[in-house]
Amino acid sequence: MKAQAVKFGEKLVPTKEFLAEGHSFCIGCGEALALRLACKALGKDVIIANATGCIEICTSPLPFTSWRVPWIHTLFENTAAVISGVEAGLKTLTKKNKRPVRDIKCVAIAGDGGTSDIGIQALSGAFERNHEFLYICFDNEAYMNTGVQRSSATPYGASTTTAPAGKFSIGQITRKKNMVAIAAAHDIPYVATACPSYRFDLMKKVRKGAEVKGPAYVHILSPCPTGWRYSTELTVKIGQLAVQTGIFPLYEIENGRYRLNADPPKLKPIEEYLKLQGRYRHLTGEQIERIQEMVNEDYAKLKKKVAASPM
Amino acid sequence: MSQRVALEASHAVAEAVRMADVDVISAYPITPQTHIPERLAEMVANGELNAAYIPVESEHSALSTCLGAAAVGARTFTATAGQGLELMHEVVYIASSMRYPVVMAVCNRALSAPLNVWGDHSDAMAVRDTGWIQVFCQNGQEAFDLTLWAFRVGEDPKVLFPVMVHLDGFTLSHVTEPVILPEQSEVDRFLPRFQYPFALDPDKPMTHGAFGPPDIYSETKLAQEVAFRKSKKVILQGWQEFGDIFHRYYHPVEEYKTEDAQTLLLTMGAFTETAKIVIDERRDKGESIGLISLRLWRPFPFEEFRQAVKGAKVLIVFDRCISFGLGGPVFAEIRSALYDEEPRPKVVGIIGGLGGRDMSEEDFDYVINRGREIAEKGSDRILETVNIR
Numbered sequence: 001m002k003a004q005a006v007k008f009g010e011k012l013v014p015t016k017e018f019l020a021e022g023h024s025f026c027i028g029c030g031e032a033l034a035l036r037l038a039c040k041a042l043g044k045d046v047i048i049a050n051a052t053g054c055i056e057i058c059t060s061p062l063p064f065t066s067w068r069v070p071w072i073h074t075l076f077e078n079t080a081a082v083i084s085g086v087e088a089g090l091k092t093l094t095k096k097n098k099r100p101v102r103d104i105k106c107v108a109i110a111g112d113g114g115t116s117d118i119g120i121q122a123l124s125g126a127f128e129r130n131h132e133f134l135y136i137c138f139d140n141e142a143y144m145n146t147g148v149q150r151s152s153a154t155p156y157g158a159s160t161t162t163a164p165a166g167k168f169s170i171g172q173i174t175r176k177k178n179m180v181a182i183a184a185a186h187d188i189p190y191v192a193t194a195c196p197s198y199r200f201d202l203m204k205k206v207r208k209g210a211e212v213k214g215p216a217y218v219h220i221l222s223p224c225p226t227g228w229r230y231s232t233e234l235t236v237k238i239g240q241l242a243v244q245t246g247i248f249p250l251y252e253i254e255n256g257r258y259r260l261n262a263d264p265p266k267l268k269p270i271e272e273y274l275k276l277q278g279r280y281r282h283l284t285g286e287q288i289e290r291i292q293e294m295v296n297e298d299y300a301k302l303k304k305k306v307a308a309s310p311m
Numbered sequence: 312m313s314q315r316v317a318l319e320a321s322h323a324v325a326e327a328v329r330m331a332d333v334d335v336i337s338a339y340p341i342t343p344q345t346h347i348p349e350r351l352a353e354m355v356a357n358g359e360l361n362a363a364y365i366p367v368e369s370e371h372s373a374l375s376t377c378l379g380a381a382a383v384g385a386r387t388f389t390a391t392a393g394q395g396l397e398l399m400h401e402v403v404y405i406a407s408s409m410r411y412p413v414v415m416a417v418c419n420r421a422l423s424a425p426l427n428v429w430g431d432h433s434d435a436m437a438v439r440d441t442g443w444i445q446v447f448c449q450n451g452q453e454a455f456d457l458t459l460w461a462f463r464v465g466e467d468p469k470v471l472f473p474v475m476v477h478l479d480g481f482t483l484s485h486v487t488e489p490v491i492l493p494e495q496s497e498v499d500r501f502l503p504r505f506q507y508p509f510a511l512d513p514d515k516p517m518t519h520g521a522f523g524p525p526d527i528y529s530e531t532k533l534a535q536e537v538a539f540r541k542s543k544k545v546i547l548q549g550w551q552e553f554g555d556i557f558h559r560y561y562h563p564v565e566e567y568k569t570e571d572a573q574t575l576l577l578t579m580g581a582f583t584e585t586a587k588i589v590i591d592e593r594r595d596k597g598e599s600i601g602l603i604s605l606r607l608w609r610p611f612p613f614e615e616f617r618q619a620v621k622g623a624k625v626l627i628v629f630d631r632c633i634s635f636g637l638g639g640p641v642f643a644e645i646r647s648a649l650y651d652e653e654p655r656p657k658v659v660g661i662i663g664g665l666g667g668r669d670m671s672e673e674d675f676d677y678v679i680n681r682g683r684e685i686a687e688k689g690s691d692r693i694l695e696t697v698n699i700r
Contacts, residue, residue: 068516073521086383088335088363089382098504122372
């Protein structure tokens, strides 16, 4: 069984690891899995700028590092600006013959807070200026590194430490900010969603995003056993359910054309996804029904965009 | 041949950046800094300067972009003022703590509220603890010279600290003066190519900006302070080399007619030149008075400063900033720097020139007279000020 798995993996996934062992991610961390796959997809010729957050903290306690590729962390909200400088610096030095011609991918990585809240201004600026870089948002739907505080990416109805469910509150009372649509609104050449439960799809999208001319954005749903409060062995299953229920569809927007990468003939009921997670434990049948309506609505909207896109 | 031309001080800074052959400029417009990035953008647009000009969406991103560019070995420059410097405040610490030798011109501006785009030193004082090498310019020539020198010193492998060049908003930044521009060959002789020893490179993967847990953070900060103090040697060496090539010699503390002076006035920046006129007049009348101007603000030039005030009876410190609940920040630092000296001058502080309020010769006359009076009789006021109603 083991030998077969390795052989199978060898054909599709590079065996080289760019993220070293010994990091301090939680057991069952979906983000660590997604990051490991993304690094494999990116390969050696890359410079990564990392926002403050789980990934940064779990991979870089001085004097140790888990990074086998060049990596820079400065602050929380400026990652898109830092990678802008990396890209402009490399380009200009090459143009002025101060460094050899070489294709180095410039990649910024951040969590959902670092992307859709505090880092959105710098990100929008970098998209608008048309730097050639890939931005990956590892979305675990709250500020997990600081202890599960709500972000604008936290979904409606989820309980977090700063939007807790209680007698007078369902928890998160707002709908998840649609970061993918915001990225797409900048008319950048490539935008996609991914999930580590669909590893080949994730790697393909990261590779595509890194190779496209101009800015690219990949939004990766990263299930978090600690913050979502589910059993650590369920990470892959929960990611699959997010896609199969339609709450997190896998799709790409290439030069404005929408395409669904997984379009099940019938979406599973959202309850199957919600019931595994402690953050939704307080929801009543009626509330779950309301969330189901939201999912149906959003999915239908997306399907319309796909249908309107020329093949 | 070097040439003497009429240049606005802001444009003199831009000329220095051009002659330094900078690689990446990233800036966001804010009054009174705008003439610097405007001129640089123009130079890039018409091919006078081969650089990337990144028109970012905020000052926070302006300096952040410079960090990324410096991390791959590019020579970087930005400029800001007032609120812009405040907005980039946390990034200011990152540049020095991660040892990226960015050069930044600051056209000193007051801080809101109320909104005020005119000059004082509040923005500079708010970043005095950030670990940047900082100098104050008195005129357009210094604006050019110190900008060029900033690259030489900051990028020295023994230094690797960012450098802030302060020039007073409007009273210097917008003033046109004769400036001597050197030959490019002289500049090239003075300023070697930037060879960043820790550039991000896939062939030699390096981690920049790992986090510091309690068992190592203190050591990193102490190491930073030791390295920062040691940069003084290269600061002085840079000025020596500059003088040897361009024939203008700079010092951390400028002493003006201080010989045997019983009273000393201390200023920083462009008002120093106004104050000098007053010193001249009083010297002509036979008064025992002189002026010292702090050119190097950080690292603080303790040795040169103590030497400069030796023998004086009264030292009057003029501040263009209020540190609320404390008084003049420069005054407080100066008094502390002299505490262990014996004998030491009586130090008094007077605040003025806030938010673009002019300082005339008469105002400096008042500063000197009032300063001597306070030194003798003390003060019963909350704050000693000049030309404030």
